[in-house]
Amino acid sequence: MNKGLQENDTMNAGGTNRPFAILAITGLIASIAGSLISTALIMEYFGASIALADAICRAGSDINACRTVAKSVFAAIRGVPVIGDVPTALFGFVYYGYAALLFISAMRMDSTNRRAPLVLVAMLSVPALIADLFLLFVSAFSLNAFCPLCMASYAATAVVLAASLVALWHSRTVRPDEGVPGIIRSLAVFVWNRIIVHGLAVFLLIAGGFGISLLARESLADSMSRFGGDERASRLIERYEAVLESRIDIDGAPIDGNPGAPVRIVVFSDFNCSSCTRMNKSLKRLLEERPGELVIYYKNFPLGEQCRDEMDRRKEVSSCLAARAALCAAR
Structure with missing residues (x-):
């Protein structure tokens, strides 16, 4: 050796x-x-x-x-x-x-x-x-x-x-x-x-x-x-605070997150809306990044004439059906 x-x-x-x-x-x-x-x-x-x-x-x-x-x-x-x-x-x-x-x-x-x-x-x-x-x-x-x-x-x-x-x-x-x-x-x-x-x-x-x-x-x-810095942020805050407080009925609305969270977000969406789908992915990510800090309430806003008289979108007929089905499933 x-x-x-x-x-x-x-x-x-x-x-x-x-x-x-x-x-x-x-x-x-x-x-x-x-x-x-x-x-x-x-x-x-x-x-x-x-x-x-x-x-x-x-x-x-x-x-x-x-x-x-x-x-x-x-x-x-x-x-x-x-x-x-x-x-x-x-x-x-x-x-x-x-x-x-x-x-x-x-x-x-x-x-x-x-x-x-x-x-x-x-x-x-x-x-x-x-x-x-x-x-x-x-x-x-x-x-x-x-x-x-x-x-x-x-x-x-x-x-x-x-x-x-x-x-x-x-x-x-x-x-x-x-x-x-x-x-x-x-x-x-x-x-x-x-x-x-x-x-x-x-x-x-x-x-x-x-x-x-x-x-x-x-x-x-x-x-x-480049975004605007503190000055633009201050202007946005001022505009936000100048808006009159509005109350939204969230009783019985499906939720995601901590019900006792200090931050509450109310989302109006349509199941057939692609932009809503992308937004929901961002909200899911936000919930995972800030666990316990916020709660999201979901409100249906179907873009179909069957349930909204002001709409003229016959191709979105399924939006109303999907909204009703979601409410039934939540209950």
Whole structure:
């Protein structure tokens, strides 16, 4: 066995063996992918979705599950003095970026020194994976939302950890300093000799993460300004408050949501109306995104002359029948 290890050490001494190179490149790709995913999640937190990320987050559903997770208390450290909100994804961005740097460092070293950056990657990946598992548990059992981008980032962390551990195994040697003390010593030397470079790299990654956050905020603010910003919103509120209060009879109307919710919405719709169908999908999504906060009352407004004298739409005869059937079913 020792002979095999010695042969492995001899093969590695002159450069990088093929299995190690494949593993290091795999870890590097996973790290880069994790950085990109973290960037998208930072954008999601501030409400500035990237088109591709939004499509992924809505996979199999009309609901942006990533946005649902981003609204939770676990999505950020909120109210940090001077800085403001710090998205959880920003920590992921720094972790993946630094892991990529360490994989590159390992690939540039010979077998006698490459263990140190790999050990550092593994040491960082273990708590990162634990945090990911905790967030996965929260998403599944507390938020009831599965964020595809979050899942992809968890997978990236697992790949980074696995790649670093297996690459470490392929970099094993039988030198006298082999073992935990030797690994700790080589790790300390690696960090000390590169403390300025790596410190600067981490600083730049943190600055980059905050830069992405700032761009996301500005993008959202720009979108709001194009819409009209606070001035238009104020005008709309004034117009709304100027309208006389009207009372709608909702006794016996079918409802969806929490009957005791503070927000009540009354919907007038026709079962044959395609626009009403699209609106109902949006309302369903709103109910899922804000559970317990609102209740929807449904009122029939069939666009057919059989039940509305003012209508002249013979092709909508079934609207009246559908409305009556719905009322019967509700009772």
